Amino acid sequence: MDTDALRWFQQVADGATVTMVSELENVSQPGVSRALARLERDVGTPLLRRSGRTLRMTQAGAAFKRHVDALLHQLDDGLAAVDHLLGPETGTVALAFQTSLGSWLVPDLVSSFRRDHPEVDFRLTQVHDELVDSVLDSQQADLVISTVQPSSSALQRTLLLDEPLRLAVPSNHPLAANPQVRLADASTERFLVLQPTLLLRRMSDALCRAAGFEPQVSFVGDDVQTLRGFVAAGLGVAIVPASGDATLGSANGAIRYLRITDADATREIGMAWSTDRRLLPSADLFREHVVHRARSGHLPAIN
Incomplete structure (x- = not known):
């Protein structure tokens, strides 16, 4: 059905004249009348009857209008939601x-x-x-x-941006006295690593291989935060991103984050x-x- 015809029917049913609808919608009066007639044909019964110079709803029109009101209300809500979504400042x-x-x-x-x-x-x-x-x-x-x-x-x-990787070590670890480290110097350490499916794990393994050793894995975790926590507990060392919550361990003195001097440690x-x-x-x-x-x-x- 033509939504314009539904809106014009709604306005007439609420007391507006065809002339008023015509002026409000910038449509000719015959155009409004033809749209209302088409709507009645689609519904299959008269919806409006003339009473003097005004149109009033028939019994079928009154029953129909309750649903038209609900339908147009939902349609307007939907159009408003789309406008909200498409607005660069409101999406x-x-x-x-x-x-x-x-x-x-x-x-x-x-x-x-x-x-x-x-x-x-x-x-x-x-x-x-x-x-x-x-x-x-x-x-x-x-x-x-x-x-x-x-x-x-x-x-x-x-x-x-390019984010450097760091070697996280316990603060009392022998390597902790230096601000930087070659991974080869950590070749005998127990490594805390992520799951093999994660990119950081694959990068860590590749860095260790390039340094000439396979890391001795003592724990496999799902997230970097867990690795940091286990480093702080003295359970091993880990290759972690330089940013994010790296400062948390440094703040309480439990972890030192050493700059890795090996190539491609980013x-x-x-x-x-x-x-x-x-x-x-x-x-x-x-x-x-x-x-x-x-x-x-x-x-x-x-x-």
Whole structure:
């Protein structure tokens, strides 16, 4: 059915004349009358009857109008929701991010963006390394911030920063007296590592192999925070990102974070999105904010 005809029927049923509807909607009077007649044909019975110079609802019209009111109310709510979504200052950004970036980088990006765009909402999702492509392909997220290079040609990625890796050691460890370390000097240590499916684990293994040894693994964990906690407990050493909550262990003196002098002891942090669909205005605005913040050197400092 023609939604204009439904709205005009609603207005006439509420007491407006065809002339008033015509003037309000900028449509000719015959055009309004023809639309109302088509609506009656679609319904299959008269909805309005003339009483003097006005139109009044028939019994069928009164029954029909209750549903028209509800339908148009829902339609208007839906149109308003779409307008809200498409507004660059009122939409929602679906952002996925790697867990280790959730304690420092993502909060900085979101809070700095919302200072200028306070009405934009965020739907935040933590994502494991192997799911970076899928959350974009399935449209669960508009943007993903991670250290993983997308494997799909339909995904575009921009580099935000290079994050150094550190060797976390207990504060009373013999290596802790030095600010930096060659991984070969830690070849006899017990290593606390992540699951083999995670990129940081693969990078750690590759660094150790390049240094001439296979790490002696004493614990395999699911997240970097657990590795830090076990290092603080004196259970081994771990290769961890330089940023994020690395300062937590340093603050209480339980952990020392040593700069690794070996080549390639860094990981790239980037932002990816799908090129198969257009970003909503609010998500595109956030993407521009992140890129500008990275290029202008305003991302959080890494110790």
